[in-house]
Amino acid sequence: MTAHVRDGLRQEVLDAxxxxxxxxxATLTWGNVSGVDREAGVFVIKPSGVPYxxxxxxxxxxxxxxxxxxxxxxxxxxxxxxxxRCLYRAFPSIGGVTHTHSTHAVAFAxxxxxxxxxxxxxxxxxxxxxxxxxxxxADQCVKDYExxxxxxxxxxxxxxxxxxxxxxxxxxxxxxxxxxxxTARKSLEHAIICEAVADIALHTMALSPTAPPPPHLxxxxxxxxxxxxxxxxxxxxAPAL
Amino acid sequence: MTAHVRDGLRQEVLDAxxxxxxxxxATLTWGNVSGVDREAGVFVIKPSGVPYxxxxxxxxxxxxxxxxxxxxxxxxxxxxxxxxRCLYRAFPSIGGVTHTHSTHAVAFAxxxxxxxxxxxxxxxxxxxxxxxxxxxxADQCVKDYExxxxxxxxxxxxxxxxxxxxxxxxxxxxxxxxxxxxTARKSLEHAIICEAVADIALHTMALSPTAPPPPHLxxxxxxxxxxxxxxxxxxxxAPAL
Amino acid sequence: MTAHVRDGLRQEVLDAxxxxxxxxxATLTWGNVSGVDREAGVFVIKPSGVPYxxxxxxxxxxxxxxxxxxxxxxxxxxxxxxxxRCLYRAFPSIGGVTHTHSTHAVAFAxxxxxxxxxxxxxxxxxxxxxxxxxxxxADQCVKDYExxxxxxxxxxxxxxxxxxxxxxxxxxxxxxxxxxxxTARKSLEHAIICEAVADIALHTMALSPTAPPPPHLxxxxxxxxxxxxxxxxxxxxAPAL
Amino acid sequence: MTAHVRDGLRQEVLDAxxxxxxxxxATLTWGNVSGVDREAGVFVIKPSGVPYxxxxxxxxxxxxxxxxxxxxxxxxxxxxxxxxRCLYRAFPSIGGVTHTHSTHAVAFAxxxxxxxxxxxxxxxxxxxxxxxxxxxxADQCVKDYExxxxxxxxxxxxxxxxxxxxxxxxxxxxxxxxxxxxTARKSLEHAIICEAVADIALHTMALSPTAPPPPHLxxxxxxxxxxxxxxxxxxxxAPAL
Numbered sequence: 034m035t036a037h038v039r040d041g042l043r044q045e046v047l048d049a050x051x052x053x054x055x056x057x058x059a060t061l062t063w064g065n066v067s068g069v070d071r072e073a074g075v076f077v078i079k080p081s082g083v084p085y086x087x088x089x090x091x092x093x094x095x096x097x098x099x100x101x102x103x104x105x106x107x108x109x110x111x112x113x114x115x116x117x118r119c120l121y122r123a124f125p126s127i128g129g130v131t132h133t134h135s136t137h138a139v140a141f142a143x144x145x146x147x148x149x150x151x152x153x154x155x156x157x158x159x160x161x162x163x164x165x166x167x168x169x170x171a172d173q174c175v176k177d178y179e180x181x182x183x184x185x186x187x188x189x190x191x192x193x194x195x196x197x198x199x200x201x202x203x204x205x206x207x208x209x210x211x212x213x214x215x216t217a218r219k220s221l222e223h224a225i226i227c228e229a230v231a232d233i234a235l236h237t238m239a240l241s242p243t244a245p246p247p248p249h250l251x252x253x254x255x256x257x258x259x260x261x262x263x264x265x266x267x268x269x270x271a272p273a274l
Numbered sequence: 275m276t277a278h279v280r281d282g283l284r285q286e287v288l289d290a291x292x293x294x295x296x297x298x299x300a301t302l303t304w305g306n307v308s309g310v311d312r313e314a315g316v317f318v319i320k321p322s323g324v325p326y327x328x329x330x331x332x333x334x335x336x337x338x339x340x341x342x343x344x345x346x347x348x349x350x351x352x353x354x355x356x357x358x359r360c361l362y363r364a365f366p367s368i369g370g371v372t373h374t375h376s377t378h379a380v381a382f383a384x385x386x387x388x389x390x391x392x393x394x395x396x397x398x399x400x401x402x403x404x405x406x407x408x409x410x411x412a413d414q415c416v417k418d419y420e421x422x423x424x425x426x427x428x429x430x431x432x433x434x435x436x437x438x439x440x441x442x443x444x445x446x447x448x449x450x451x452x453x454x455x456x457t458a459r460k461s462l463e464h465a466i467i468c469e470a471v472a473d474i475a476l477h478t479m480a481l482s483p484t485a486p487p488p489p490h491l492x493x494x495x496x497x498x499x500x501x502x503x504x505x506x507x508x509x510x511x512a513p514a515l
Numbered sequence: 516m517t518a519h520v521r522d523g524l525r526q527e528v529l530d531a532x533x534x535x536x537x538x539x540x541a542t543l544t545w546g547n548v549s550g551v552d553r554e555a556g557v558f559v560i561k562p563s564g565v566p567y568x569x570x571x572x573x574x575x576x577x578x579x580x581x582x583x584x585x586x587x588x589x590x591x592x593x594x595x596x597x598x599x600r601c602l603y604r605a606f607p608s609i610g611g612v613t614h615t616h617s618t619h620a621v622a623f624a625x626x627x628x629x630x631x632x633x634x635x636x637x638x639x640x641x642x643x644x645x646x647x648x649x650x651x652x653a654d655q656c657v658k659d660y661e662x663x664x665x666x667x668x669x670x671x672x673x674x675x676x677x678x679x680x681x682x683x684x685x686x687x688x689x690x691x692x693x694x695x696x697x698t699a700r701k702s703l704e705h706a707i708i709c710e711a712v713a714d715i716a717l718h719t720m721a722l723s724p725t726a727p728p729p730p731h732l733x734x735x736x737x738x739x740x741x742x743x744x745x746x747x748x749x750x751x752x753a754p755a756l
Numbered sequence: 757m758t759a760h761v762r763d764g765l766r767q768e769v770l771d772a773x774x775x776x777x778x779x780x781x782a783t784l785t786w787g788n789v790s791g792v793d794r795e796a797g798v799f800v801i802k803p804s805g806v807p808y809x810x811x812x813x814x815x816x817x818x819x820x821x822x823x824x825x826x827x828x829x830x831x832x833x834x835x836x837x838x839x840x841r842c843l844y845r846a847f848p849s850i851g852g853v854t855h856t857h858s859t860h861a862v863a864f865a866x867x868x869x870x871x872x873x874x875x876x877x878x879x880x881x882x883x884x885x886x887x888x889x890x891x892x893x894a895d896q897c898v899k900d901y902e903x904x905x906x907x908x909x910x911x912x913x914x915x916x917x918x919x920x921x922x923x924x925x926x927x928x929x930x931x932x933x934x935x936x937x938x939t940a941r942k943s944l945e946h947a948i949i950c951e952a953v954a955d956i957a958l959h960t961m962a963l964s965p966t967a968p969p970p971p972h973l974x975x976x977x978x979x980x981x982x983x984x985x986x987x988x989x990x991x992x993x994a995p996a997l
Contacts (some may be wrong), residue, residue: 060470060639061463063395075377090424108508112498138472140477145485150626152689154545154616171490178494185356207393207487222543229542229618235477236622244627246689249653253660257594264563267590301952302945304877323989349990353980374876377952381959384875386967412972419976448875448969476959614954629903634866634930636857640908704784711783718863718958726868728930731894735901749831756960 037071038077038095046077048127053133054085055224061184064133065111068217069121074098076121080108080146097124100179112179118215119183124190124197129217131224134209137231141165142204151237156232156251157258160199163227164189168206185272186211198209202227279311279318279336280342283458287318287370288331295462296328296372297466305374309458310362312369317362321349339363342421353420360424361454364465365431365438370458372465373449378472380443382406383445389471392478394473397492401440405430406467427452443468462493520552520559520577523697526700528611529572534613536567538707543682546595546615547621551611557582558603564588580604583662601665602695606672606679611699613706616691619713621747623647624686632710633719635711638733639740640683645709646671650688678698684709734743758848761793761818761954765940769800769852772940775967776856777808779948787836787856791940792844794851796820799844803831821845824903835902843936847913847920854947857932860954864888865927873935874960878953879974883922886950887912891929894896909934916945925950 043143049066057197062085063215067078080092087117094106103110111117117130141148141163148163150156164213166185173181186203190196202212212223288466290307303326308319321336322332335347335355342359344351352358358371380402382389389404392399407426427444431437442464443453453464499506531548533756535541538577539620546686549560576588576596583600585592593599599612623630623645632638648667668685672678683705684694695706738746759864772789775872776782785808789800803815817829817837824841835842841855864871864886871886873879889908896904903932913919924946935946981988 060466079292080508109505112506134470136474137477139393139474140314140481141397143395143474143478143487144481146481152621152691154621154691155624168485169491171488174490174494178498187543207483207491209393209395225542231618232626233618235480236619237625240478240622240626240628242670244650244688246625247650247653247656248653249656250534250689253656257660265594266590267562301948321990350987353988369935375952377956378959380877380956384956384960384969385963385965387963409967409970410973412970415970415972415976419931419980447967448973450875450877476962480962634862634932636862636866636932645953668858668907709784711857715859715866718860719866721962722867722869724861726929728866729891729894729897730929731897735897739901740810746832747835749803 037254038073038075042068042070043058043077043093043217044064045088046079046093046217049086049087049129049131049221050079050088053224053239057220058133058135058224058228059085060134061142065117066129066131066133066217067111067114067117068129069098069127072129075104076111076117078114078117080106081111084104090127113182115177115179116183116186116211119180119187120211122185123192124184124194124213126194126198126215127213127220128215129220130211130213131217131220132209132211133228135228135231136161137235138204138210138228139208140235141231143207145206148204148234149229150246150251151230151234152246153250153254154226154233156254158223158226158253159202159230161258163200163202163230165204167207182208183211207231222243237249279314279316283309283311284318284331284334285506287320287458288329288378289449290370290372290462291320291329292326293462294465297399297462298378299374299465299469300326301375305372306354306358307370307372307458307462308355308358309340309370310368312366315354317358319355319358321347322352324349345408354423356418357424357452360421361430361452362431364424364428365435367435367439367456368373368454368461370461371452372458372461373450374465374469375453376465376469378443378476379404379447379451381476382472383450384448385466386447387458389445389468389475391487391492392471392475393472393487394491394495395467397487399464399467399494400443400471401496401500403443404441404443404451404471406445406496407447423449424452437490520555520557524550524552525559525572525575527702528561528575528699529570530741531611531613531703532561532570533567533698534703535613535706536627538703540615540617540710541567542616546613547595547599548611548613548699548703549593549596549599550611551580551609553607557586560596560599560601562588563593565590573735587671595664596597596657597694600663601662601669602693605669605674606695608676608680608697609695609702610697611702612693612695613699614691614693615705615706615710617710617713619717620645620686621690621709622717623713624691625689626687629750630686630709631734633712633716635732635736636708636715638736640708641684641703641712642733642737642741645684645686645712646684646693648688655737665688665693679736681695688693760795761798765791765793766800766816768942769802770811772854772944773802773811773851774808775944776947781856781858781947781951782808783857787854787968789852789854789940789944790834790837790838790840791852792821792850794848799829799840801833801837801840801924803829804834805920806837816838819898836905838934839906839934839936840900842943843911843934844960846906846910847917847936848916849921849938850936850943851938852889852943854940854943856947856951858951858954860883860958861886861927861933861951862931863958865932866930868929871957873974874953874965875969875970876973876977877949877956879943879969879977880923881946881949882981883974883978884952886923886925886927886933886953888927889929898971899986905931906934907989910990937956 046068065079067076069076089221094110214220285307294305306320308317310317335351455461535546540716547561551558551559557577576592577695771790776787788802792799817833852971937943
């Protein structure tokens with residue numbers, strides 16, 4: 034059985050998954066990216082435990098948003114599939130989700146600390162700290178564990194889509210980062226930036242900062258890249274020349 | 275004289291050794307991987323001090339499990355050969371052994387501290403801390419030093435094969451990590467993960483964690499990848515398409 | 516409309532920008548280099564938000580020094596363009612400017628600390644600490660934010676061109692490093708060195724140094740590479756052979 | 757004028773210099789390796805300030821041991837040439853010298869601390885701590901600065917060739933590491949290992965070790981690789997097969 038998804042989605046999801054090791058965020062088979070087709074009511078995700086060097090388009094798995102059923106693909110989807118599904122269902126503006134075990138972001142998650150806003154590198158993308166969830170309860174770990182992993186994120190954000198838009202990343206306690214965006218590619222970019230700001234934050238905290246950044250500076254940086262007055266970038270990423 | 279070993283073992287051992295520098299765990303000629311053929315009563319291991327860029331199949335050395343005699347190969351085997359042999363003899367479920375001097379795992383060994391379980395990245399592979407042995411005594415260093423290096427690991431695990439299965443890694447005090455698995459490749463993967471979790475643990479400890487991970491979370495992650503209820507991965511790593 | 520700039524400037528600016536990811540100082544599209552043509556009264560800079568892998572000569576934007584008007588190019592220039600322009604106008608000896616978000620230099624900026632002179636690696640290039648600006652005020656963030664970012668650097672150096680020559684780098688508080696030099700290439704080299712000395716300084720400070728370097732040592736290193744008695748390097752970087 | 761040196765020396769020196777950036781120990785043009793021909797009374801060294809990507813055999817400079825005169829080559833030799841010459845003259849067993857500004861070794865030098873022996877990774881190569889010199893005096897910095905840089909190393913080792921053999925590395929205070937060996941290649945390997953053990957030592961010290969390694973363990977590791985009872989490696993690095 035083949036489920037039809039919009040043109041280009043499968044290739045975009047494949048490319049974003051293959052980029053994880055290229056940008057240095059993967060150890061072995063760790064990490065996964067998915068992308069959603071809201072109209073078709075499905076999302077496309079990496080299969081479980083397939084080495085990146087072997088991964089091809091036909092390995093991708095299509096999963097139904099409503100109940101998590103596999104509707105296309107011969108392989109088992111990522112074990113984290115239900116976490117992705119939970120996030121898609123809670124936040125309508127999300128088009129892609131990425132999960133990694135990147136070193137510095139996981140360190141914050143393991144310490145159960147938010148990644149604080151310490152400068153413009155963070156504020157350019159995230160309009161506030163990247164929050165860390167509380168621990169899952171024993172009950173949440175026994176049944177529907179992966180779906181519940183999404184639920185603790187959703188609960189932390191009060192199920193508020195706007196919060197998910199303004200800070201498109203969260204740390205699951207003692208686990209690691211989940212990031213999202215309007216597309217699979219965007220969710221991957223947020224994973225890259227989440228790791229970069231965690232790395233810089235660790236060094237900053239070692240230097241014992243004496244002054245938090247002024248809110249007007251952070252706000253300026255967030256708004257120059259996001260919202261109606263944004264002036265960063267170019268209409269198309271790179272014009273054909 | 276040529277000792278016959280099962281098909282594919284020599285290539286697997288060569289590939290696993292060549293992967294050490296590719297995954298960034300080697301400085302110069304440091305590190306070695308071996309794989310065992312239980313039926314033939316021998317294991318195949320990297321020769322001592324040969325640069326990875328020169329290493330070819332014919333350099334590999336075959337060693338007898340019962341007495342450590344070289345039964346095939348023109349070169350001297352790794353100086354760590356007797357440590358490998360000791361581990362194979364103590365733990366029947368081991369099919370491959372890897373030794374590296376990877377930076378963060380060695381730091382824990384030099385500090386004579388276990389690598390603690392701080393999150394799911396660790397619990398996905400290791401069902402408990404990666405333990406660090408006590409120092410070898412002066413006597414243990416004088417005679418059969420390398421075999422005794424294996425013995426302190428075996429003693430620490432009470433010679434219990436099940437313990438070796440659940441936590442397939444150990445740190446030798448002031449020395450470094452030894453890891454093992456059902457195959458040479460698996461033992462290498464455990465070396466990669468051992469280094470990754472040591473790196474993340476160091477950062478986590480710098481952030482002063484206030485809460486250890488809940489046991490139910492760790493257990494969930496270990497059991498979803500290991501044992502009768504495991505549901506991670508796919509039957510074959512990647513189907514031919 | 517095409518503005519004429521001196522031969523080779525555009526290629527030099529392109530090469531310096533393309534070198535940013537090659538030397539590991541870029542995440543995604545972050546970072547930018549420009550080079551000036553004083554005679555033509557313009558500078559050439561990277562466009563905003565174009566991925567490095569897509570960047571070609573025709574993407575570069577030429578900006579007028581006197582008023583910041585774009586005089587050549589179809590794309591929007593880097594959002595940091597006005598900061599570059601401010602530095603060119605204040606310091607006549609500057610021929611190129613580089614901005615990055617390199618990890619360790621940003622950590623110092625986020626901690627609002629100068630990068631101290633801890634050894635000859637620093638003194639070879641910078642004749643004093645790399646200073647960190649105070650925070651921009653709310654007013655400075657509202658209007659002409661990017662130009663004001665340059666202004667806080669200029670003010671910190673008392674608008675003194677000689678100071679800009681002796682320490683060709685500055686950190687903007689809670690933001691990151693700006694470096695400059697006689698050419699675009701030189702400004703990039705200073706960005707590389709700024710990041711390297713920040714990295715080493717962080718490790719040095721972790722070791723709790725008990726003795727600052729003696730001034731006569733630092734002076735010797737700075738003067739052997741700079742000024743009338745310099746004897747480092749060769750007349751031409753590498754003779755044609 | 758052409759000075760004859762023994763066959764292969766120039767190629768060996770070129771290869772060792774080109775390896776510096778390949779093994780990640782170089783920033784820009786930093787670092788240099790030389791190799792000596794005792795019979796001819798000269799050594800061959802990298803020219804000053806030539807980018808590694810441009811460096812070819814004809815750039816190398818031959819310098820006379822007795823007085824430092826350039827006897828072959830069109831370029832100015834490395835500014836550190838006199839330091840190399842001082843070491844060759846003091847220690848007859850040295851065949852090659854390497855100088856780098858590698859991150860972690862420089863951090864120890866800047867903190868003016870020895871790199872302590874914390875485990876077998878260190879003891880495999882260095883039979884004791886890698887010592888850090890005192891600061892050069894103002895007088896030592898004014899006249900013959902580079903030769904005096906070698907002299908503080910020689911004085912620290914009491915001009916004792918045997919000490920130079922047992923610990924083939926030293927840190928110059930607030931500057932960085934100099935390493936040596938029987939050949940140019942060996943001096944480079946010691947630079948690589950010096951950086952690796954400095955990196956691991958920094959992490960170990962962050963973990964607050966409670967127990968120094970036992971001397972019998974360190975001694976065993978040093979002697980299994982060095983001296984009459986060594987049994988590491990193979991007669992030739994890799995046999996032709």
